Amino acid sequence: MADERVEVDYHPMWEALGMDLPAHDALLGAVGEMYGDIYLTQENRPESTGYLDFVASNIHSGRIKEMVDAKGSGDATKVIGSFCLYVPEEVITACNGISVGLCSGADWATEQVEERLPRNTCPLIKSFTGFKLGNVCPYIESSDLVVGENTCDGKKKAYEYFGTLKPMHVMDVPNVHTDEALAMWKSQVRQFAKRVEEETGVELTVENLRAAIKQANDKRRALQRLSATRAADPVPISGLDSLLTVQAAFMDDPARLTDAVNAMAEECETRVAAGEGAAPRGAKRILYTGTPMAVPNWKLYNIIEKAGGVVVGEEACTGYRYYKDLVDESGETVDELLDAIAERYFKINCAIFSPNPGRVEDIVRLAKELNADGIIDCALQFCTLYEMESADVQAAAEEAGIPCMHITTDYANEDTGQLTTRIQAFLEMLRPRR
Amino acid sequence: MADERVEVDYHPMWEALGMDLPAHDALLGAVGEMYGDIYLTQENRPESTGYLDFVASNIHSGRIKEMVDAKGSGDATKVIGSFCLYVPEEVITACNGISVGLCSGADWATEQVEERLPRNTCPLIKSFTGFKLGNVCPYIESSDLVVGENTCDGKKKAYEYFGTLKPMHVMDVPNVHTDEALAMWKSQVRQFAKRVEEETGVELTVENLRAAIKQANDKRRALQRLSATRAADPVPISGLDSLLTVQAAFMDDPARLTDAVNAMAEECETRVAAGEGAAPRGAKRILYTGTPMAVPNWKLYNIIEKAGGVVVGEEACTGYRYYKDLVDESGETVDELLDAIAERYFKINCAIFSPNPGRVEDIVRLAKELNADGIIDCALQFCTLYEMESADVQAAAEEAGIPCMHITTDYANEDTGQLTTRIQAFLEMLRPRR
Structure with missing residues (x-):
């Protein structure tokens, strides 16, 4: 911009x-x-x-x-x-x-x-x-x-x-x-x-590899800390701002980002203690799961939050998957550190894996931890993998008693009206789970 | 049926x-x-x-x-x-x-x-x-x-x-x-x-593994022999019958199929010598490439051949890829034979491989060997892999000076009229290459 x-x-x-x-x-x-x-x-x-x-x-x-x-x-x-x-x-x-x-x-x-x-x-x-x-x-x-x-x-x-x-x-x-x-x-x-x-x-x-691992882990720890504050009601930070924080992590200087995220987390912790929110207490709380949202794809979050809901977490590459796991910093050789890196990345529950039960487990666990009232599972159009996994997501959400809506969309605005209507209806039928 | x-x-x-x-x-x-x-x-x-x-x-x-x-x-x-x-x-x-x-x-x-x-x-x-x-x-x-x-x-x-x-x-x-x-x-x-x-x-x-390898190789040799007769003009056997021969190979008893295919090859060899064809001499000759055609998907071949063209080869899983490579029969242990099997199958140029240059090479070579006048490259709807590879196929065909048409279709008949028109136009513009 x-x-x-x-x-x-x-x-x-x-x-x-x-x-x-x-x-x-x-x-x-x-x-x-x-x-x-x-x-x-x-x-x-x-x-x-x-x-x-x-x-x-x-x-x-x-x-x-x-x-x-x-x-x-x-x-x-x-x-x-x-x-x-x-x-x-x-x-x-x-x-x-x-x-x-x-x-x-x-x-x-x-x-x-x-x-x-x-x-x-x-x-x-x-x-x-x-x-x-x-x-x-x-x-x-x-x-x-x-x-x-x-x-x-x-x-x-x-x-x-x-x-x-x-x-x-x-x-x-x-x-x-x-x-x-x-x-x-x-x-x-x-x-x-x-x-x-x-x-x-x-x-x-x-030395240089361990320092780089520590730097990336620090970033992840800061993002985890910020994420944890979103379990509160009222939620101290919007889904839009949380999403942009992870989007920023792909582009900004890591040290500057980490400092800024820690500052955001600190302010959010203070807000939680004070009962201050970015959305009103009782706003319908959504866990997002699905395809990643690269800048400037803020469309769905904007629809949800302008409709009065709030996104409290994202089981997605532009979210939880980005910061959930740390790399073990204890390796004593370059080979050990590279293995630790490989092991950490191997835990990312990408939909290309078959089967991919870890993703569905994460969705249900996150929804509970973050006190989500409902799940919105979204696939970019023609994304076979996420479209195919949506049946498993739906089944797991149902078993856990959490309402779940599947959406297929793209980057255009043609479906904004229709999505708004669907999302408003979904938010209305949700009941607070706490 | x-x-x-x-x-x-x-x-x-x-x-x-x-x-x-x-x-x-x-x-x-x-x-x-x-x-x-x-x-x-x-x-x-x-x-x-x-x-x-x-x-x-x-x-x-x-x-x-x-x-x-x-x-x-x-x-x-x-x-x-x-x-x-x-x-x-x-x-x-x-x-x-x-x-x-x-x-x-x-x-x-x-x-x-x-x-x-x-x-x-x-x-x-x-x-x-x-x-x-x-x-x-x-x-x-x-x-x-x-x-x-x-x-x-x-x-x-x-x-x-x-x-x-x-x-x-x-x-x-x-x-x-x-x-x-x-x-x-x-x-x-x-x-x-x-x-x-x-x-x-x-x-x-x-013993049992080597015998099984020999049986599968015999089947492939028979199919190779039949395929070779399709280089002749007039072509001794239709594309439809050739396609069904490979489709049958997935279902019929291997020994019976091999005998039958050898009999077909022998008759076709005789026909070639006698200048006898399933299509008239000079019929426009098509190499098919693309997604497989399982029984009873005969739609595209039927359109091509009812329009007066003839399919002389297929770079596809229901065609050349099925019989092009033999398994080395010389292994002396089960492990050696299993390795030989793995090596043979690894040569199948499936579009899931990245990059997949072997497929494009096969297409151009087959088109030349079988004296095709044009190539029809077809993907089943929503098949990302073949749709994506079509640009490479088109480029290679162009470089080889062979006209190539890309088609996307499915199993329904709604597009039969449109496909017929497109294929008729394509056949008309083809010039015999010999």
């Missing part, structure tokens, strides 16, 4: 990155307006969420300049982008690289995309392809290496094409949770580490 | 299998009618294709009785069904089991299916789920074990559900062609072998 704070002209930087300036200006304008409409209209936000406004206003400008400058001055080696929680950031930051999540939350250059990818492709995949084809993502353009992963059919195949547009490394993620699959995954993490060492020219050591 | 040859009432057998008799009668009636309209209206068929009519008329009746009787008399151990080329039949037949491909070529019980699976699921997956839910497939019902495989997202997740309806074993197929993936696949083949040994109570030995 347009930087409203500092009077710096970022156009020369974007131009140097090879971006399409008029298109990018249009994108920033639209996202800035969305941010205003969705975020700045919220009431009773914790003051510390000012950090989120700072991130939002800097996301395509100040943050990119910081990254470019860091590379220029030798403070950082390379920028390495990825699209998935399965890519271990610790390996990148240990080699003094900057790890970023790449843009995939809005429709862009759809006509160009559909010349290459089938129409029936999920909006997230179309989005990152369109952001590249349209040259409007400074994260993609400033990345020296893009890391893909064989997760769903669509991403796997789309990366083959993306790899013709950017230097890529693809990690092969297993489909099953067996010892054999874990061994194979450990080997994938090692191959990735080797590639990052080559790319950055920095060798992994116990 | 209804058995017109022998006056045997198969209803008691179907009832004993737990099938829905009125629904199954309706299915057989419809398929029988389709067979008459599509197959028996063909002109200039080789006489030896009488075998195909025999298979077609026995597919749900005589053949099932044969299997059930073989189990009853101890001539066979178990019936083991599967949905994918990656499941090694040699392991099953070595343990004196009967290996069958399961029904998935027609819409059935769609409403019931869509209560459990998303609407946007490929028709093949909906089909096998519907055939089970509707109790109309004697192959599914007579199977003691069903073997799934982690291939595409949709099948992987649908098997989790199918496994609640039938005893299942799922093989994990890799996504990449690396040494590590091959090692993992070999281990999967071993685990499958162990499961089949347990299921059948028969231990694998060098």
Whole structure:
């Protein structure tokens, strides 16, 4: 979104990155307006969420300049982008690289995309392809290496094409949770580490890897702490702000983010003690589960919260899965630390795993821990995996006595009215569970 | 389809299998009618294709009785069904089991299916789920074990559900062609072998395994021989009959099928020498590539051939991929033979592999070898993998100077008119390449 704070002209930087300036200006304008409409209209936000406004206003400008400058001055080696929680950031930051999540939350250059990818492709995949084809993502353009992963059919195949547009490394993620699959995954993490060492020219050591693990764990601990405050009624922070906190974690400097999240958590703890909420006491409480929401995909949360509900947790890659597990910091060799990293990432309950009972267990447990009154299970259109798992989610929610609604949607606004009606009806029928 | 040859009432057998008799009668009636309209209206068929009519008329009746009787008399151990080329039949037949491909070529019980699976699921997956839910497939019902495989997202997740309806074993197929993936696949083949040994109570030995390999190889050699005759102009056998030959291979007794295919190949060789064809000399020649066609999915071939074209080859699981590679018969231990089996199956160029250059190479080479004038690349609706690969297929065909048309379709007849128009136009613009 347009930087409203500092009077710096970022156009020369974007131009140097090879971006399409008029298109990018249009994108920033639209996202800035969305941010205003969705975020700045919220009431009773914790003051510390000012950090989120700072991130939002800097996301395509100040943050990119910081990254470019860091590379220029030798403070950082390379920028390495990825699209998935399965890519271990610790390996990148240990080699003094900057790890970023790449843009995939809005429709862009759809006509160009559909010349290459089938129409029936999920909006997230179309989005990152369109952001590249349209040259409007400074994260993609400033990345020296893009890391893909064989997760769903669509991403796997789309990366083959993306790899013709950017230097890529693809990690092969297993489909099953067996010892054999874990061994194979450990080997994938090692191959990735080797590639990052080559790319950055920095060798992994116990010191730099352990420090990187600690930094990532600190971030996760801060996010866990913030998440815990959302069990309270009234809930001290909105779902929208919580979602943006995790979205920010994919893009902002990890140390700055961790400090800011700890400050948010502290303020939220104080609010909980004081009975102060971002939503009124008794607001209908929703656990979100399903496909990830990349910036600026705030659509569903906005509908839920503008309808008077509040999202108190998210069993999703842009949520709980991002921070639920820590990496064991006790390894004494690079190999031990890499194994610990692999083991931690292997616990992410991605829907590509078959079977994937851990996800359903997490959903029910989280709904209870966070005192959710209902579950909204959402899949991006054409996401076979989440669509298929929705029957299991529904069954588990029913068994636990928690109402659950399944939604299929995309990034467009055509279904906003219909979704609003459905969600209002769902919220009305919910009964507080405490 | 209804058995017109022998006056045997198969209803008691179907009832004993737990099938829905009125629904199954309706299915057989419809398929029988389709067979008459599509197959028996063909002109200039080789006489030896009488075998195909025999298979077609026995597919749900005589053949099932044969299997059930073989189990009853101890001539066979178990019936083991599967949905994918990656499941090694040699392991099953070595343990004196009967290996069958399961029904998935027609819409059935769609409403019931869509209560459990998303609407946007490929028709093949909906089909096998519907055939089970509707109790109309004697192959599914007579199977003691069903073997799934982690291939595409949709099948992987649908098997989790199918496994609640039938005893299942799922093989994990890799996504990449690396040494590590091959090692993992070999281990999967071993685990499958162990499961089949347990299921059948028969231990694998060098003797039974080598004999099973030889039997499967003989079948492949016969199919290769038949395929080679299709390079001639005029082509001695239709695409429809060739397709049904491979479809039959999933269901009929392997020795009987091999003899019949060799007889067909011999007749076709004679026809080639005599310049006799199933289609006129100069008929436009099509190489089919894309998603598999399970019985009774003859729709596209019928459109092509009724429009005056002729299909001369198929780079597909119901075609070339089924018979292109032999298993090395020289292994001297069970382990060596199992490794040889794993290595052979690992060469199947399934679209789940990333990247999958072998498929595109095969398409271009086959088109040249079989003197195809054009390529029709077809994906079942919502098949992300084949839809995504179509851009590569198109690019390779263009580079080779071979016209290529991409089609997306399903099992319904709603698009028959539109497809006919498109295919007629495509056939008209083709120029003979010899």
